Amino acid sequence: MTAEENILVVPRRILDEIGHFDGLCFDIARYMPALLDPRNNLFLPRSQAEDDPSHKQLIPYLIIRHGDRILRYTRGKSGGEARLHAKMSIGIGGHINDGDTRAAHFDKAAYTRAIERELHEELSIPANFRQRTAALLNDEETPVGRVHLGIVHVIDVDTPDIAPREDAIRDLVFVTADELKQESERLENWSRICLDGLDRLLDSR
Numbered sequence: 001m002t003a004e005e006n007i008l009v010v011p012r013r014i015l016d017e018i019g020h021f022d023g024l025c026f027d028i029a030r031y032m033p034a035l036l037d038p039r040n041n042l043f044l045p046r047s048q049a050e051d052d053p054s055h056k057q058l059i060p061y062l063i064i065r066h067g068d069r070i071l072r073y074t075r076g077k078s079g080g081e082a083r084l085h086a087k088m089s090i091g092i093g094g095h096i097n098d099g100d101t102r103a104a105h106f107d108k109a110a111y112t113r114a115i116e117r118e119l120h121e122e123l124s125i126p127a128n129f130r131q132r133t134a135a136l137l138n139d140e141e142t143p144v145g146r147v148h149l150g151i152v153h154v155i156d157v158d159t160p161d162i163a164p165r166e167d168a169i170r171d172l173v174f175v176t177a178d179e180l181k182q183e184s185e186r187l188e189n190w191s192r193i194c195l196d197g198l199d200r201l202l203d204s205r
Contacts, residue, residue, distance in 0.1 A: 006043040008096040008106055008114075009055040014040050015138070015149065024152070024197045025136045032133065032151075036108050043098045043106075049147065056149040060115050061091035061137060061190060064125075064155045064162070065202065069174035075188070076168045087188035090180065090195070091150070092169075093118050115153065124163040130156045134201045142189050150190055154201060 018031055025031065034040055035058060049057050064071035075087050093115075100106070100114040119125060135152040139145030160174050180187070180195055187195065194201060 005046045005095070006098045007046050007049055008041055008058050008098075008100075009044050009049050009052075010035055010041050010058060010149065012054050012056055015056060021136075021138055022140060023138065023193055024201070025138070026134070026200065028133050028136070031136055035149075035151075036106070036111055038107055041106050046095065051147070053146045055147070056138075057147055058096055059148050059150050060093040060096070060111075060118055061150040061152045061194075062093045062115070062119060062131070062155050063090055063134070063152065063194065063201065064092060064123075064129075064157060066157050066160045066174055069160070069176055070180060070198075071162065071172065072175050072180065072183075073164070073172040074170045076166075076170045088183060088186045088191065089188050090191045091152070091188075092122050092155075094122075119155070120165075122164065122166050122169060124165055126157060126159055126161070128158065135197070137190055137193060139189055139193060145189060152194060152201060 014034060018034055041058070044052070044055060049055055070090050071092070072088060072090050075089055096106070096111070096114040100117060101110040115131070131153050133151065134154045137150030137152050139148075139150075162172070164170070164172050175183075177195075177198055180198075184192055184195060
């Protein structure tokens with residue numbers, strides 16, 4: 001029998017104490033130190049966390065850019081979150097689990113490892129990418145959103161030669177912002193939220 005995955009969560013009260021927000025928040029410095037403070041996060045069995053709105057699962061959400069185009073794909077049925085199957089997405093990523101930490105707690109170094117693991121597990125991608133944290137994402141409108149908190153990263157790559165490593169990633173292609181807007185009704189909610197703030201997300205200043 002396969003052991004259940006333990007995933008990283010933060011009590012909702014931590015988010016409320018710092019300052020609740022809806023949609024995108026670009027004040028990274030205000031939130032990230034508290035979210036990655038080992039005193040504020042813990043691991044819970046995934047089956048428990050998925051139905052527990054008193055905790056927020058921390059989800060790196062990685063937007064991959066090549067030039068002026070954004071990577072877009074369709075979520076296949078083999079993906080871990082059944083509520084998102086067949087939705088289009090511009091975010092690569094997933095849960096952080098206790099295998100990402102090498103100590104008794106979870107800290108910034110472990111978070112960096114988790115991002116790299118997610119990226120290389122899901123995609124065949126060149127090693128010389130550049131990444132930065134762009135925003136936080138909170139969505140209380142959907143059952144999925146109520147138990148997750150996104151940390152949006154922009155990943156810049158020098159080549160479009162990227163391929164999926166998992167069946168859950170289908171129809172992978174780089175598209176322009178205008179093309180994304182034409183497909184907005186097919187995008188998952190987090191991707192629509194990111195699309196609305198895409199210019200600011202992609203602004204590296």
